[in-house]
Amino acid sequence: MIELQGLTKRYGEKLAVDGLTCTVRPGIVTGFLGPNGAGKSTTMRMMLDLDRPTHGTVLIDGQHYRQLKDPLRTVGALLDAKAMHGGRSAHNHLLCLAQSNGIPKARVREVLDTVGLASVAGKRSKGFSLGMGQRLGIAGALLGDPQILMFDEPVNGLDPEGIHWIRNLMKNLAAQGRTVFVSSHLMSEMALTADHLIVIGQGRLLADTSMADFIKQNSRSYVRLRSPEVERLLDVLAGAGVTAVTTEDGHLEVDGTEAAELGELAARHRLVLHELSPQQASLEEAFMQLTAESVEYHAHTAPPGAEAVGTAAGAEAVGAAAPPGGGAAPPGGGWGAGWQKKKGA
Numbered sequence: 001m002i003e004l005q006g007l008t009k010r011y012g013e014k015l016a017v018d019g020l021t022c023t024v025r026p027g028i029v030t031g032f033l034g035p036n037g038a039g040k041s042t043t044m045r046m047m048l049d050l051d052r053p054t055h056g057t058v059l060i061d062g063q064h065y066r067q068l069k070d071p072l073r074t075v076g077a078l079l080d081a082k083a084m085h086g087g088r089s090a091h092n093h094l095l096c097l098a099q100s101n102g103i104p105k106a107r108v109r110e111v112l113d114t115v116g117l118a119s120v121a122g123k124r125s126k127g128f129s130l131g132m133g134q135r136l137g138i139a140g141a142l143l144g145d146p147q148i149l150m151f152d153e154p155v156n157g158l159d160p161e162g163i164h165w166i167r168n169l170m171k172n173l174a175a176q177g178r179t180v181f182v183s184s185h186l187m188s189e190m191a192l193t194a195d196h197l198i199v200i201g202q203g204r205l206l207a208d209t210s211m212a213d214f215i216k217q218n219s220r221s222y223v224r225l226r227s228p229e230v231e232r233l234l235d236v237l238a239g240a241g242v243t244a245v246t247t248e249d250g251h252l253e254v255d256g257t258e259a260a261e262l263g264e265l266a267a268r269h270r271l272v273l274h275e276l277s278p279q280q281a282s283l284e285e286a287f288m289q290l291t292a293e294s295v296e297y298h299a300h301t302a303p304p305g306a307e308a309v310g311t312a313a314g315a316e317a318v319g320a321a322a323p324p325g326g327g328a329a330p331p332g333g334g335w336g337a338g339w340q341k342k343k344g345a
């Protein structure tokens with residue numbers, strides 16, 4: 001278990017982490033989300049005593065990190081996959097870690113097998129691809145067989161097979177009763193992996209809730225209906241006191257009434273339905289809705305120097321994607337193009 005109490009970090013003028021109080025519990029995967037610069041890495045560094053809090057505390061199983069007798073056997077972390085001696089082979093890198101932490105040598109071979117690097121164990125890590133470097137970093141985190149695991153952007157650079165592998169690895173580690181804390185900007189992946197979410201924005205706690213509740217609380221859920229007898233359906237709905245909104249493409253959208261109830265109502269009136277589907281927003285939509293106010297870095301929709309003819313054309317020109325399903329768009333820009341600091345932009 002990891003407990004944060006009023007955790008705060010100031011770098012000069014910048015309040016990077018602002019009074020975070022939350023608990024990361026064992027037995028589940030906890031996702032750590034926040035826009036760029038929200039303070040995720042700083043928080044994780046403070047958890048590992050790599051950065052000193054300005055105020056507040058972090059307790060790892062009830063102790064400060066520096067009080068832990070066998071830190072690597074208690075907490076395994078992947079923070080920066082590039083932070084290793086590139087001249088050493090993967091095997092020697094892990095061996096050094098093992099020897100300096102009293103971990104049996106045999107464990108090196110085991111974790112190399114687990115992460116799929118056994119065949120390149122003798123190769124120097126500076127020749128590794130981004131994904132191989134991530135796997136080696138994950139091997140380092142697993143080396144001490146710790147009960148607590150922290151991964152900062154673990155899927156960065158991994159191929160689809162690798163992403164699938166780390167997802168299952170994290171779920172299995174949690175199922176064994178371990179504490180798994182993971183940050184990622186890949187919302188679709190996070191939605192498949194995490195059971196619980198801690199969301200921060202500009203260093204402050206925005207949400208600490210289950211995945212299902214987070215999506216429910218931060219997005220709209222509704223039922224979509226389509227019928228060849230749309231006018232009669234509207235009358236029937238109105239007669240039952242149900243408000244429906246007609247969309248441009250002729251669908252009806254109904255808030256606040258279950259799909260089953262709507263289906264039964266239609267059946268009672270012998271109405272043909274071509275669609276009756278509950279719609280739940282994605283994690284990405286819910287995340288953007290919640291964090292819209294605390295996004296510090298915004299992308300321009302148009303390439304530098306080019307005046308966009310219209311918003312849509314400008315967005316298309318740089319391949320920026322609007323949030324799916326009409327979720328909250330970032331103020332003043334799309335997503336994915338060259339990041340610009342808001343204050344300077």
Ligand SMILES: Nc1ncnc2c1ncn2[C@@H]1O[C@H](COP(=O)(O)OP(=O)(O)OP(=O)(O)O)[C@@H](O)[C@H]1O
Nearest residue numbers: 011014015016034035036037038039040041042043
């Ligand atoms: N060593 C440092 N010195 C000064 N400012 C720092 C330092 N480390 C982080 N910051 C600032 O603290 C804020 C939080 O940074 P941090 O890297 O923790 O955010 P993050 O949520 O991990 O971001 P990202 O998603 O982009 O990785 C940022 O404004 C960053 O510029």
